[in-house]
Amino acid sequence: MSNEHSPQEGAVANEESGGVVATRDDEQSLPARFSNPGLAPHVHRLGDSDEKAARRSERQVAGLFTLSMIATVLFIVAYFTIGEKTSVTLPISGKVGALHAALGVTLAVSLLGIGLGAIHWAKTLMSDTEVVEERHVQRSDDEARDGAVKVVMDGVESSQFKRRPLIKYTLGGALGLFALPLGLQLVGGLGPAKDVADDLKTTLWDSEVPVLGPDGKPEMKDGKPVTRPRRLMRDPEGTAIRLSDVTLGSVFHVLPEGINDTADPLNQKVKASVILISLEEDKIKSARERNWGLNGVVAFSKICTHVGCPVGLYEQTTHHLLCPCHQSTFDLTEDCKVVFGPAKRPLPQLEIKVDDAGYLYAPHGFEEPVGPSFWERDR
């Protein structure tokens, strides 16, 4: 080893100036890189020579396997004895179902006993002498490669693939096209391909509800049912709202009247959900917003223009609406324009009026599509 000098040698090299020159000569004969010293000498474990230690390991492994069996039995016992309604309070995790926790812990111990036992067995009793396996380059040798090429070329040749271009091209065409029917069936059957954008652009507020006569049946005029615009209804109670109910600072979650009579109430809610808020009228900066509201009571789409979460958080002091999904923030006093966050467009406003019975209603739907942007939204 190059670093093994006795102190005597070192002392000699130090005292004699020739020592340094001798070192230089040494360097020239040294290899450019260190060479791999080979496997380090194997160090035996205590258990390899001491039968007592080996027996101790054996007992530990057997103990872990036994623990696993005990836990398995306890799992079965717990399954049949602990009531489903019982709960226990554990440190850190708090109140949990007793049955659930007991099953979890016993199953875990049953599994861990096997796992830890096996690993302990491998580490203490199985041979820990390292084994060397040779590697070979991945590349096939030339003979195998030539053989493979030959098989392919012979196949091409004997099938006359190259000599019969008609077969070549028609086969290519047929293979290229055969998946189309399957793809067409799948895609064609998945969903509607017509009026997709129209569906995104309309909400339930665009349509009206039939007026019911005293007998509870729709009133008819000239053979057609009489309709009126939809009222604003509380969500989820489904009751109509009077202007006087909307006290300053209050927030109402609103759905259009008759939403539960539609074919797919959830599909309608996704688009027609509205938030109704009462502000001090002089706080409202936009004339349109003030005109479409009533004495400072305004209604906006509750569907975020980013990716469509309900804009559920209202901060009364700043008059900001915050979407809890990606924190887009809308200013209620200025047409609900975006003041922060990833959304681009303001929440669309819904014009509200009071009908003869004193209830709030929407004379027409939103003037622009609600919810997330899409390719055709401005067409």
Next chain:
Amino acid sequence: MSDTTTARSTADALRADDKKEAPAGNGGPVGAVANWVDERTGAAKGVRFLLKKVFPDHWSFMFGEMAMYSLVVLLITGTFLTFWFVPSMGETTYNGSYVPLQGVQMSEAFASTVKISMDVKGGLLIRQIHHWSALIFLVSIALHMFRVFFTGAFRKPRELNWIIGLLLAMLSMVEGFIGYSLPDDLLSGTGIRAMQGFILSIPVVGTYISYFLFGGGFPGHDIIPRFFTIHVLLLPAVLVGLFTAHILLVMVHKHTQYPGPGRTNKNVVGFPLMPVYAAKAGGFFFVVFGITTLIAGLVTINPIWAYGPYEPTMVTAGSQPDWYMGFADGALRLLPGFLEFTVLGFTFSFNIMIGAILMIPILWTIMGAYPFVEAWVTGDKNEHHILDRPRNQPTRTGLGMAAITFYGILFAACGNDIMAIKFNMSINDITRAFQIGLIIMPPIVFWVTKRLCLSLQRADREMVLHGRESGRIVRTGRGKFFEAHQNLDDFQRWPLVAYDAHAPIELPSATDENGVRRKGARKDRMRARLSHYYFKDRIEPVTPAELEAAHHDGQAHEAIESHPDEAEQGLMHGGAEEIGEAHAYGHPGEHADAGKN
């Protein structure tokens, strides 16, 4: 062959045979069955090949194993769940045992998930193991990817397996997201709603994809049954198929190993599958399953009964997806709204598209291309089976850490609302800080990591040249104190000097011998520039000559100083006494082994 004797052996005699290398023959009922099978399948050759396979030992190799075992746990528990789960969006009224939800309208999917959690004995445990296991699956995939990247295990011949692994990682994320959506609870429904918003942002076909996927408007009645088929049939089949290819390639390539004495590019040093790895790896499956079960039994995750059924008009504050989707959600929180604009009446929503649609494919393409870019830069066409220590590839390690920083900031941004509440800070400030950090932090981290790697390499050189500081203070007869250094032995030194430091490739002349511009000169220039960027700062490993010189130079230096005390210090430094001690301590592996006993 001692067929007859073995067949007649008593139990004790059988045990006495245990240590023999030779197979015990066709003896016993097991032998008879094995013989029957082998005569019909020739399986013995494959079994011999498989059981003799050698796997090297290292803790970092267990991440991939963890992913594999989590996948098995997912398949087992997932199969259990299908026996009770009803993949339907049909409306029903809950009348099970969970009082707060009684009388509530909900989908059958949600009702059956509540039933699994409340009324099926042990059902909640299986559900919780399934969910926790999915999270652990993706954690271990990420850690496994880090290990493979930072050690350069993606190099030839393993580029293909790196790409298969990337596909597995991406599909696992999709699989996780879809599975998480199946219960149709409020939180996951909000996730699907956001996903529909993402799809709508795709130019030209976004609306159609959304209407095809949902069978009409959102949410419709089709999405849960369709997700169910994708989650339990389509993606598991693809995942298991890709996983099989992944593990077969590991068999073909044989496992990589860290540099160490006796480890070369032409061998693999470790322990055979039978019996050591069968016990270690088999045991580790039970450990992974056991720990997952323990967590599932004690820590509640996704309590859907508390969220309630999906209702499009409702949302909870603090809506975070499962962790692996966090980075994409974080990107959506950071992208500014001005990226949405209208051209010729068509709407481009880049504020959504970049984070939700483009980011994952772009990141995965970069990761997939990386092995080929690095091979091009280094010009290295050799097979590599010895792993790099991350410090020995400062630029790669720096790039990896910069990428992790980028990812980490996106991930942290997904919790901006939680941070704002917990730390009582402004959400706007937090978001702004993340936006700035996303741009400036990766280059800073790259630089710091690269410098750290170079420093660690210098420390390695220092260690090789001057040995370990023994902490033993020696006082000379003249009253001078110094610390004795303990030189490394051959086995300790080898891992520190066994690497190759790539030098930047030289730029070939831009013109040929006739002075005409060569084809591809621009490409060469770019390659040379990249190579320079990669390798201009490098620390060469210590050579035997340098080591020799270090010992002699020290002494020569002190001789020139002419101070007798310092000459003495040179003498003592690395003197014979220390050599003796180094041998007494042995190499580091010995300490580790001794500790295990």
